[in-house]
Amino acid sequence: MEDAVDADFLAWPPGNFTSNGDLNSNPSQIPSSYTHGAWPYSWSGVASIGWFHGLSTLNNAVFGVNADPSTTADASEELLGIDKETYLGAMFQNASNPKFRLPEGAKPSEFFEKIDPTPGTPGINQVIEMPEYPKGTLFMQNGLMAASPGYRVAEQINGMSAWQNTLAPPPYQATGDREVLKRGAAVFDRAGCVDCHSERYFTNHKVIPQQEVGTQPSRAKASKGFAENFVPPQTYPPNISVPLPPNPPVLPIPTDITPQEDIELAYAQSNPAGGFKVPNLIGLYLTAPYLHDGGVAASSEALQQDEDGFKVANPDQLGLPGTLLKGVKPDASASLRVLVDRNLREDAIAANRADERLQRVNVEGIGHNYWVDRQAGFTTQDQTDLIQFLLSIDDDPEVLPDSST
Numbered sequence: 001m002e003d004a005v006d007a008d009f010l011a012w013p014p015g016n017f018t019s020n021g022d023l024n025s026n027p028s029q030i031p032s033s034y035t036h037g038a039w040p041y042s043w044s045g046v047a048s049i050g051w052f053h054g055l056s057t058l059n060n061a062v063f064g065v066n067a068d069p070s071t072t073a074d075a076s077e078e079l080l081g082i083d084k085e086t087y088l089g090a091m092f093q094n095a096s097n098p099k100f101r102l103p104e105g106a107k108p109s110e111f112f113e114k115i116d117p118t119p120g121t122p123g124i125n126q127v128i129e130m131p132e133y134p135k136g137t138l139f140m141q142n143g144l145m146a147a148s149p150g151y152r153v154a155e156q157i158n159g160m161s162a163w164q165n166t167l168a169p170p171p172y173q174a175t176g177d178r179e180v181l182k183r184g185a186a187v188f189d190r191a192g193c194v195d196c197h198s199e200r201y202f203t204n205h206k207v208i209p210q211q212e213v214g215t216q217p218s219r220a221k222a223s224k225g226f227a228e229n230f231v232p233p234q235t236y237p238p239n240i241s242v243p244l245p246p247n248p249p250v251l252p253i254p255t256d257i258t259p260q261e262d263i264e265l266a267y268a269q270s271n272p273a274g275g276f277k278v279p280n281l282i283g284l285y286l287t288a289p290y291l292h293d294g295g296v297a298a299s300s301e302a303l304q305q306d307e308d309g310f311k312v313a314n315p316d317q318l319g320l321p322g323t324l325l326k327g328v329k330p331d332a333s334a335s336l337r338v339l340v341d342r343n344l345r346e347d348a349i350a351a352n353r354a355d356e357r358l359q360r361v362n363v364e365g366i367g368h369n370y371w372v373d374r375q376a377g378f379t380t381q382d383q384t385d386l387i388q389f390l391l392s393i394d395d396d397p398e399v400l401p402d403s404s405t
């Protein structure tokens with residue numbers, strides 16, 4: 001098992017991560033930190049209600065709770081079909097910190113009780129039990145909220161959200177003239193990108209069924225198991241201090257700030273394939289590779305222009321095997337061209353699929369077949385203008401599409 005775990009982790013592309021309890025290896029790009037106006041959160045949009053429109057839920061889930069697998073011990077039987085002792089034993093038997101290493105013959109849960117730095121609460125991290133624990137809700141997916149003694153309920157996760165919403169990419173220094181960006185924005189309109197990447201933050205906030213967007217399917221349904229144990233979401237008010245007093249007041253959390261159909265899609269309930277939410281496009285010039293699995297990548301040397309358009313000049317600089325997996329930085333402009341040009345994309349997908357590591361972790365760079373290429377009736381100049389426009393989308397874009405102004 002140790003070897004299998006190592007092989008999996010070593011196959012994760014740099015910058016990809018997963019902490020889903022679905023027993024599948026589907027590490028995805030760390031989502032954009034430019035979170036303002038970009039709800040629902042996470043690639044599938046599973047964090048969509050409560051404070052900061054779901055951002056506090058995301059911050060809690062990934063960084064407060066999933067990052068500490070011992071918080072899942074009480075749910076391991078129901079969620080993963082793994083007996084609690086086996087689950088804890090697997091975690092502790094070879095712990096790198098000798099203090100946490102399971103001695104021969106010890107019962108894992110009893111050993112954990114002895115070494116637990118936070119006795120009396122589940123897991124190692126500092127958490128509080130929500131009213132529904134050990135069940136979960138749309139708000140706190142496993143019924144636990146990261147909260148340190150001495151703070152108030154949600155003070156830390158809400159503080160993180162408030163701060164994160166102030167982050168913005170450094171202004172993009174456009175090289176071309178404004179006319180190029182205007183033409184690119186018009187292509188963005190004409191190609192139908194605005195149907196989904198609409199409004200000021202370039203998202204309509206919807207979750208798109210996996211079958212429709214067609215990107216790598218594994219991650220879209222990764223949260224299905226969680227939702228099967230959900231009860232109606234509740235929280236303690238934010239003026240309550242941690243540790244909780246006896247019988248703290250409880251408030252219901254409204255769920256109607258996100259359409260029910262999007263909530264169900266995000267958790268693969270109505271549609272077993274699940275979906276991906278429409279991400280914002282802020283800061284693309286900094287965030288290559290693209291798509292949730294990061295499979296859309298090309299180095300600055302990968303492509304070359306001839307009279308018929310752009311061709312692959314260096315096939316060994318395509319996809320993740322040609323970039324991040326060998327320490328080469330993906331180039332934003334070339335990678336965006338691979339995103340919107342079906343011929344180039346085909347070659348990038350082939351490069352990804354030829355790599356055993358990526359097969360193991362469900363990274364392909366497929367789907368999102370919204371093309372701005374010759375076959376779709378666009379010229380190479382249209383494609384280049386669109387890319388210039390996409391690169392220019394920073395916190396205060398110089399040009400916005402007509403349809404969004």
Ligand code: HEC
Nearest residue numbers: 191192193195196208213215276277278279290291292370
């Ligand atoms: C039907 C809705 C829809 C349309 C139309 C659409 N997109 Fe997207 N877009 C999405 C979704 C959903 C994702 C996330 C998919 C994933 O990562 O699996 C996405 C992802 C992206 C990304 C990658 C973002 C990142 O951070 O990795 C870019 C760039 C992008 N779209 C640009 C475009 C452009 C340009 C067009 C038009 C040619 C377009 N999109 C048309 C829904 C759409």
